[in-house]
Amino acid sequence: MRHSLPLAPQFYVTAPQPCPYLEGRMERKLFTSLQGDSAEQLNNTLSKQGFRRSQNVLYRPSCADCAACLSARIDVSAFTPSKSQRRVIKRNSHFSRRATSPWATEEQYSLFRTYLDRRHADGGMADMDVFEFAAMVEETPVRSRVVEYQDESGLRAASLTDVLDDGVSMVYSFYDPELERNSLGTYLILDHIEIARQAGLPYVYLGYWVPGSPKMGYKCKFSGLELYHEGRWQKMRRASDYDATTHPLKSDPIAEQVANITLPDARAPGRRR
Template sequence: MRHTLPVAPQFYVTASQPCPYLDGKVERKLFTGLADEHGKALNDTLSKQGFRRSQNVLYRPSCANCAACLSARIRVADFKPRNSHKRILRKNRDLMREAHTAWATDEQYDLFKDYLETRHADGGMADMDMFEFAAMVEETPVQTRIIEYFEDAPNARRKLQAASLTDILDDGLSMVYSFFNPDRSGKSPGTHMILDHIALAQEMGLDYVYLGYWVPGSPKMDYKAKFSGLEVYIANQWQALDCPEDVNPEMLKQDRGSILEQVATIKLPDVLIDGKG
């Protein structure tokens, strides 16, 4: 019987477009599709190399002459809450966590729209309709949960206050996208969700919480640099970042190299190399 090895994923690059984080810059992404059969292995492996998932696509920045977008994650074992984190947990003690299969609801979509209209009205997601939102939540070939946060109230009166679309990786939780009730902004619900994901990772025996990209100099991203145990992916390796000031500005200006050079550094899961599994 003839054995055919799986086909390695193909990598592509997007056209350049204005950067949403740094004025005067343009962004470009390197991406590949997620095959259903080996999607989990590919997601697990590439997430450890700075990639993020969006539906059936894995991507990471591939900008010319700029490396300011840094994939960030928290080492759960080394996280120690600040006093400000403890205050945020107290302010949100009325929230109860519920984890569900990745399934979109009208209540989620209404909250998502309120969040975008208040905080990201000029962003690329602002015009998403319910069908596009459902695709974002439900089109996943990996183990994904929608983690919802409700006010601690009787079911008849409880209201969804925040939610995170979260992938369960072999070494951590990846917060794909989160949103919250803008009326609760004073209670920092976004930070609360990260703190709660750290607690959830501890409960599950996982090592990391993946936060997505941190962009030094972007006010929208400052909150990601305020967690101890933070690591960023620089020069093809994770590096501890105990102080945001540790990032060398010159390092962020480096050219990542040609697309072929970047692809050559990517490590693929064994199942796509030697047919194991």
């Protein structure tokens, strides 16, 4: 099925498949390709409307009878670390950070493989080989970096991160599962808040928060969190305020969703990588 706007890009819908977050539900995604000279502008514009990047595709959940997935970002100016988050920062202060070009290495893949085998052995990426990993990292038409965290033992964590015009977007993160006490998943987000602050960028984009999914519960522990809900960014209320119940009227028809997407001004100059 294809739905298009008067101007490119064209939007497509995936076939329904089992939802990885909420048992008994089916997921469907609205997506468009990300390529050409306007790729960076499109990534900037659609990221502000709840889309996420995966290689050269931008996508957003568009399920037929559920609207539980909400795009989440942290307002850097409104963020204040909690006591436990300050302890996480202190516990990981020995790590050195290095931002590199999006180029996959054997060390990264080894850590990624260990992370998947221990934390997501039954997930959709569980069978990803080294070539698919390299494609995930390197096939990016926008400003991307691999942010690495090392100590005396070598690489311990990494994040594939996009640089947007209003923030940084954490596309995918992985870390050493042996260091459970270090709360590295939390630490990577905290350090990206600092990266954005130092760069003068207002937001850190985290992907989707799904109320009712234990996998996503950690995201609502950050102050300054905003959710893309009902067509606009809103400060997060109590987690219990967001109803994850399925209902056939929760999602607008695909054609209406596409018609409401704002596209970048084709006359605006693109940013160079």
